[in-house]
Amino acid sequence: MLYINIQNMFFSRARDLTGITDASLEVSPGTTSHGCLNRLISRFSCLEEIRNCMVLTLNNEYAPESAVLKDIVELDIIPPISGD
Structure with a gap:
């Protein structure tokens, strides 16, 4: 079976929560970003x-x-950005 390599980047709060800046996943063709x-x-x-x-x-x-x-x-996870 074929797989697609997805590189995930975590920014700001997502990076703080996971403790990492990136992770990779292998998904089946036709997978949606929701599934990922x-x-x-x-x-x-x-x-x-x-x-x-x-x-x-x-x-x-x-x-x-x-x-x-x-x-x-590359699927990036961008959390809400707040500012003063």
Whole structure:
């Protein structure tokens, strides 16, 4: 079976929660970013804390959770950004 290698980058609060800056996953072709996010949360349950307010990007472009992952992809997890 073929797999797609997904490189995941964690920023700000996501990086603080996981304690790492990146992780890789192998997923089946046709997997959505939502499916990939579910796999990441099963691996890093701490991300559940920010799940409802994070933004996803695929290859540096904002993407909905319904986006289908193709080829080699970078999926970034961007938590909410707050400022004063």
